[in-house]
Amino acid sequence: MTTVNLAKYFGRVGLRDLQPPYTADRDTLKRVMEAQSKSIAFENIDVVQKKSISMDLEDVQKKLVEDVRGGYCFEQNTLLKAVLEEMGYSVEPSLCRVRWGKQDDSAGPNTTFTHLVLKVFTKDGIFLADVGFAGTNSIEPVRMDIGGENQELPEGRFRIVPSKHKGFFVLELLVKGEWRPLYEWRDEKAPLVDQECCNWFSCTNPKGRFTSQFFVCKIIGEERHHILNDQYVIRKGFGANSQVTTDTISDKARLETLVSDVFGIKLEDTSGIDRFLS
Structure with a gap:
């Protein structure tokens, strides 16, 4: 079984001072998320060049860490998941329907599962972690407090509320006085086979x-x-x-x-x- 090389990863993202034993808390999670977001670019260049996108950890690690490339959500959050687990966190991946900039879906879903996020269990509670939603996501952990208080984070005010679609939750961002949805998901662990299917669709769909x-x-x-x-x-x-x-x-x-x-x-x-x- 392939495991992530933490020394190489920490060198890539500028966290060489992080040494074991690691503390699986919110502050350390925040440091890792911010470091990866500021060191490894979000990019779809391989997709543009009609190359396949692998979610295999060995391939992801080689591309994003060793080859000094970037990647999109299925690569970025696969890498982050492996790093956090190696540090002692418990992590569950979830598949999301993207809602940012999409047409109204009151009549029913009009987007499929093309985004991957992480549910991270820490000593300080459970958080949503995402380093692969370029442009609008929080690079700090968002507390999984469904319907709770709004969360003031460096990138703006966020909240997680029940979706209008039964069984789903949605991450929203306050924009000019209006709550706008970023993406929605079910509170269930996404099997790897489903992640790989959604990744394949995302990088091959000619209309995507x-x-x-x-x-x-x-x-x-x-x-x-x-x-x-x-x-x-x-x-x-x-x-x-x-x-x-x-x-x-x-x-x-x-x-x-x-x-x-x-x-x-x-x-x-x-x-x-x-x-x-x-």
């Missing part, structure tokens, strides 16, 4: 977001940087007071420089990454 758009994202200091197709966006702050700058990428050389120098992604193969440029 990841096969039809180029996307990279990384938190740098207090800013969120992302590229969507030919738009390079920097957002500082959150909510009504956030500051956003946007620049158009017009050539492959500029895109390659941004991917390497800003997002810290080491690409051996850059073929096809410019097909979404205008």
